Amino acid sequence: MNFSNYSRKDHTDKLKNDTFDVLVIGGGITGAGIALDAAMRGMKTALIDMQDFAAGTSSRSTKLVHGGLRYLKQLEVKMVAEVGKERAIVYENGPHVTKPEWMLLPLHEGGTFGKFTTSAALRVYDFLAGVKRSERRSMLSVTETLKKEPLVKKEGLKGGGYYVEYRTDDARLTLEVMKKAAEKGAVCVNYVKADRFQYENGRVTGIEAVDQINGSRLTISAKKVINASGPWVDSVRKKDGGENGKQLRLTKGVHIVIDESIFPLHQAIYFDTPDKRMVFAIPRDGKTYVGTTDTFYEQDPIRPDVTDEDRAYLLDAIRFMFPSLHVKESDIESSWSGVRPLIYEQGKDPSEISRKDEIWESESGLLTIAGGKLTGYRKMAETIVDLVAKRLKEETGIIYSPSETKHLPISGGDVGGSAHFPAFVKAKTADGMAKGFSEDDARFLVQMYGSNADQLFAHKHEDKLLPDVLYAQLMYAVEKEMAYTPSDFFIRRTGALLFDIKTVHQYKEACTDVLADYFGWTDAEKEKHALELEEEIAACS
Template sequence: MYSYKERSHIFNTLNSYAFDVLVIGGGITGAGIALDAASRGLSVALVEMQDFAAGTSSRSTKLVHGGLRYLKQFEVGLVADVGREREIVYENAVHVTKPEWMLLPIYKEGSLGSVTTSVALRLYDRLANVRKDERRKMLSKKETLDKVPFLKTEGLKGAGYYVEYKTDDARLTMEVIKKAVEYKAVCINYARVTDFVYKKKKIVAATVKDEISGDTITIHAHQIVNATGAWIEDVQALDQAQKKKQLRLTKGIHIVIDQSVLPLEQAVYFDTEDERMVFAIPRDGKTYVGTTDTFFEDDPINPTATSEDVEYLIEAINFIFPEQNVVAQHVESTWAGVRPLIYEDGKNPSEISRKDEIWTSKSGLMTIAGGKLTGYRKMAEEIVDKIVKKNRFKHATNCITQVLALSGAKGLNSKNFEDYIKNKAKVGESLGFSYEDAKALTAKYGTNVDDVFIHAKNHSADLNLPLALYAELSYSIEKEMAYTPSDFFIRRTGMLYFDIATVEQYKSAVVDLMSNTIGYSDTEKLIYQTQLDLFIDDAKNPK
């Protein structure tokens, strides 16, 4: 069980044992470290001060991609590493990751010419060990316009055509967390590290506050890892013997537009007028566009898009799709994420390397920073490799995550998943779901879908919730530690970004059901309702 009902038990368990490893941070990096360590036989605890994936790991471009643009910066090693990881992430979690053919238009005035693009994509294929059926193709002008008829034609010479991988970043994080729990990792959200405990100048424990109950405990661990992303410096500041590296936060935003306005059926990766690269990607009847790249100096707890950010992306859209005449009123929702990058003097946001770095302070606190979503598994392997070199951890086995199916993916692969979806959709249909809803649930939850279906058994019309939405909500509370309506609508489903109308339609019913199920106090219910309303306002109304 990984339920809100187990919260007190989980919290007390953290207070009862000395763990091999304590991971601070429940984003994709921390989740990956917890899974790698636990699957090697280490005892692992993980604490996250917000909800799992509430930081950058639910606010990315939602691509497991190889970073083609880094070839322009000659970061060949980075492209090779993350490029090879794409397929591993995909095969280990086919229900949350899938191939997406990307169109890279080539213009006379663009930053990449036909020859350069062809060579770069060929090199990309080689560095990333791209499978044969996904290797790059070069398209003529006509072939390019056949795929996107409303693309800017002036100066168009053709396009490169290559594969990236589309994902749901927050759900990927959730499936990694759940797999770590299968390996006996003890993971909890809304638990903040407030201090460290020392013995002979070495950190031996962390003081942790439950942000929901207010209770405080001490978690003992032989190795503590700071994987808190944008909050790395805050955790380092608690360390008396801190070894600091200066971070530079940059912000990226995305906007979501209905496909009736921007009817894109083909993902496009294009040059802007200021020679940045922007993605436009179709998803579930919407098209989302991003990202920006600007330095960020504010509190990273809830970054938001500004009207200036949105206008930049609208100008980019109208530059590459001049017939569509997109305006700010067409934007249904937005989100913003903060990238924690290692500071490099004199470089603008887009030039700073996305490489990860690991360092250890004199007190023994290990910190990992930088990196990309795509490389989360390899980053985890690297840091756990360093941990298990210590004599204390001789019982650890070798890393197995390269071939370890995540939660919801056992027995599934790229060849059988589509048939699995169709078969399970028929099962869902026999249980009262529409065929399309059952199909969508299977595609999202993989082999966990039977459990989602079971959670529909207590559905009734007076709940004012559709059957599929009720099943997802019940499952997220009982099996994915969702505690607030925002956890559900943002991290467990992504609805606030891609179906905000449904969020507004059913938000009151969801708040009521969660309150009745979990047992909110009147104050908690008001707080969580207000919090969700603020997130909706931030998404709809850039300031």
């Protein structure tokens, strides 16, 4: 069965007619990781999300699979060790969506990090995270620091730290994990909302859900239900009769995007703000993006706003660290805002709250997982599926195998590991050129889709309404990635809304026409989805 909403009735019929070992509520990176881990162990697995996959926090992060250097400052030693090691695993299993990014940490008089403490912290970081020799930190002189990035503030500069983080496309990482879960037998369906739990003798046995596309109701039966709904974790727990124990506190993170012609950053930077927070500035695809803010957020997490104050804060931060630049609000091409679901700790500021994950088990048997970081998704999934396996063994006597995801390439990741990815790109680019794509277009598709690139090369066409690459991406997104709306495509399948807004404006009508024809939308449905995209464009502008 294709992983496509064209086959939606087949997917929802399976949800209705089968009894699952595990049902996951939430299609972000945590839920996707759980679905993959469970399916790999032979558990009959289902996953639903009330929106598109990765529509919440998992498409709104800083887009770094990082080891959490700043958590050393809070003495979160175990967490740094674990996520640092997981970072390398994420990279090896999907080098097409994650890559090393050298990070410069400028050191100034009066800054958060001193030269000695930074050197010591980075050395400890290398040790805890098991950083390979070629990526271990070095300390730079003032001259070396300015050579790496001449835009950095010279006044009070004492040198810099230089170390490796990993950059990713968070939404595409989520999708590649989800696609691998589906390939392994999990039934994963977007736009299905959990409405109320089903019980038998006080134990959760499934949910009654609502199809958000056609309004129909369906009952999904499962031996174990996992609430991995991110910012909505507490609202899902309420449906189960309460929020006993710890609760979430949402914090908002905002990022802004500026063209490289205005902010010509050559080197990713991790820097102090005047109020002693730490912010990233990262070059990507001809743009520079800067973030993140960290403030408590009390409103609806569906589409968190980017306020004038948020933009002003980040612009001030840029001017502070890069004083030769004269950036202004009109230079911001796009922005995004996401909320982090953190375990509430009374009296702590947003940036001080731990990013550790926790698991709750209610009296009804509902399992909830919350907190954590993008980097640690695989380990979080392993931990909670271990618990599911234990409970199923107690209740049914069936013994499931241990986790098998540590060395499992995600969808698109069958490239022979990170060391062989450059050679893979070179060879596969030639295949794309043989199909009629230009060298640049073929290379772009291989680098973005890895071992799935052949499926995009199959969509070379003569229709000049859309460029070759965009048409191939669109058809692949609807046939193999469950994309349904223009927003799904331009935000979470391609990232164009954030990093290539001109393409969105130029081709939004043509792409909407293709989708309307493919899915057989009525005029009203087409207008609705076109309006949704316009609202997303307005929200990020």
